[in-house]
Amino acid sequence: MSEFIQLVVAGLTTGSFYALVALGYTMVYGIVRLINFAHGDIFMVGAFIGWTVLTAVAASHMPWGIGLLLALILAMLLTGGIGVVIERFAYQPLLSAPPLSILITALGVSIALENGVLLIFGAGFNTYPHLIGSEGFMLGGAHITNIQVGIIVLSFLLMGGLYLFVHHTFIGTAMRALAVDRDAARLMGINVERVIQITFFLGSSLAAVAGVMEGLYYTEINFFMGFVVGLRAFTAAVLGGIGNIPGAMAGGLLIGLLEAFSAGYISSRWTDVIVFLVLIGTLVIKPTGLFGERVVERM
């Protein structure tokens, strides 16, 4: 039982990273029908910005709480800005081109981000400052660390906030309108380019939070870390039904749990195989994912 609880908490923690990153995939897909293959690397860039700020903070004598807040905010703003710049220069000119063309530029951005970070920070591992120790508490015989609780709580707060934003603000309504029909939204006076930029900003900043938290949790980051998380998050978004925001959150947490259980009860060498088989099996039974709606095409 204690092992089970341990695995559930570990799964929810990594699942929170996946869910936050999956939100970016799903929001961008919902609005511009693009699978943003660079999004995993956006997460990685967020982790490196957070690392830069926290290393500077650790050198000064600022209280760690304020330093952490500063790192999160700066990582969100800068990474969000990078997301907007990428959208503006690499994606926007191709929004009306064949979908595969924009997919290839997304792959190009992904390679560029990885190698850009490699050039600046080097190929090795960068260690996050040990701001939060491994203190925690016991629950049902399992050791739960404070950082795990912090990660899960912060992720749920952000996800709830995003849900409220999308459903209860003017811009959120505009985002949903765009997802249904971009041209009609434009005719209704919505500034489509601006809404797309806001979507990229939000998606990128959520990924940045996940990046900083992953750095704090695993304490080591490197330029290649975005690949696995991006892949799992993308899987999560599809599993939940791509384009569907609650679906991405649920998908992320499910993938996290699946990963924890397969590593705990089977072998971590087979984790990816199990995750993909579950995904393929789900899609065979329900081709639009767990929460995706069937698109009825008019003949």
Add this chain to the structure above:
Amino acid sequence: MQGLLNRPISAAGIVALAVAAILPFFCHNYIVDVALTIVTYGILALGLNIVVGYAGLLDLGYAAFFAIGAYTTALLETLLNFNFWETIPFSLLFAGISGIIIGYPTLRLRSDYLAIVTLGFGEIVRIIATNLDITGGPNGIYGINPANLLGHDLTSPKSVYALGLVFLVCVLILVIRLGRSRLGRAWTSLREDENAAEAVGVPTLRVKMLAYVIGALIGGLGGSLFAARFGTIDPSSFTYAQSVSILIIVVLGGRGSIPGVLLGAIIIAGLPEALRFLNLWREFVFAIALILLMLVRPQGLWPARLRHIAPPSAEDAHATPHAEVAEQIAETTAGEPDVLLEARDVSRVFGGLKAVSNVNFTVHRGEILSIIGPNGAGKTTVFNCLTGVIPPSAGAIIWNGKPLAKLAPHKVVARGLARTFQGIRLFDNLTVFENVLVGMDHRFHVSLASEMLALSYARRETHLHHAAGRNWLEFVGLTAQAGLRAGDLPYGDQRRLEIARALAGQPQLLLLDEPAAGMNPTEKQSLMGLIRRIRDLGTTVLLIEHDMLLVMGVSDRVIVMDRGQVIASGSPSEVQSNPRVIEAYLGAGEDEDEDSLAAVSEGAVA
């Protein structure tokens, strides 16, 4: 083959291949090695091009087939002492089987979901190779023998390069012939509009599966070559990044364009070598160059051209035995019952909405029957039920005396029901002529192999097939436009082309869904004439139309639907004076019975 030499691009291609063939005689081994890498990528990209370029599907795990080919050759050589040539059939077999395995779950998925499923499949294959002992785990397999030809081991870079070039030429011939075959046409129609392809008789699921399987075979062949070249393989050659590189070649070069794909292979495999002097900056510069190239040329560096098949000349076409369509139709329908189709209590429910409820009607052979009714009456839903696009929730459809069980749309077409769409759905990036050919390909009974080998009887059949296609274009008056891109036709011509495409399958029953929508009065007049001529061929016509002048002028009988139900049927004049019909069109409480129908038809024409 003689057609190949007539084109300047083909001639240039042959010159390029000749240059590639003599390359080893004046180049350093390093250059030959790079050229061999380009050749390998060229083979793989030509295979992926079938999936991505021809059929318009996405595959992010193509390296899996490459891996399966390479591991098959490696394992059979090292464990069972097969020689290289003996392993190739097995490489193809296993790659083909895995093409079926990956194809099957993806058949029903939309293209965006294909991305992750194919990516997952690629990762699964790589992880299995990494984790199993038999495949050597992360270290892979050593000591694979080189290919042996007439007692000589092909070990030197130049001889392996020659082998690779031979493979490349074989694959090139295969993909060029495939692209021009009826299967290539079916792939393109799938890429352009999957539902329309299915509705004109293309078995889309099988055609998709064939794209995956043939793509997989070529990937497997590339893998065998790779194993024999290096003598050692390990999982790091078959990563997601490898799949992505092959995809980049296809898209950057130009989807569906063979010269484009080869150019892409030269750039993607050659550019990193050329950029070696940049050291650490190499990948970064490569990525930026890739983004810029895609921004400048979103269609690819060398986009595919419109494929042209010249229709036979008029004299040629008329001299063929297939010209007399009316006789053929009379032959096929002789002895069949007079009632062609009967809808018995057909209902269709969407959620809580009864779009069609308990609809009964019969269609007699040789008549023109119209279904009219206000918008939302359920007319198109009836069409969709008849043609297998959606199954009816209840009731039966009797076709030539036998129930039409839940068949896929392409099988319904094969039984002799063809349709057009309310919103025009042509294959925009095919020529006018090829649009018609897609519509009749399900009647073309020459095996694909003999078509690709251009056996003399297959050539004769192809000629007859093309002649019949030309006659259908002539029937609707589009012969002069045969070579144009279908998407460039004016609106009225697109409508007529859609009718020609449906007719080309020689249906017993043609279903026309609002063919006059958006036409001007002159075009409507000629459409009326066309519908009568179709009937005179012996083809029964079922028409949905809002234009009352056209309906009343052309129909033998009219069925009126409102809110999912048939409210009246009979001759045009009977229907015109039916009070329920008038009520459905003008609402209750109208007293001017006599004038209202005039108002109906005036209003509908305006």
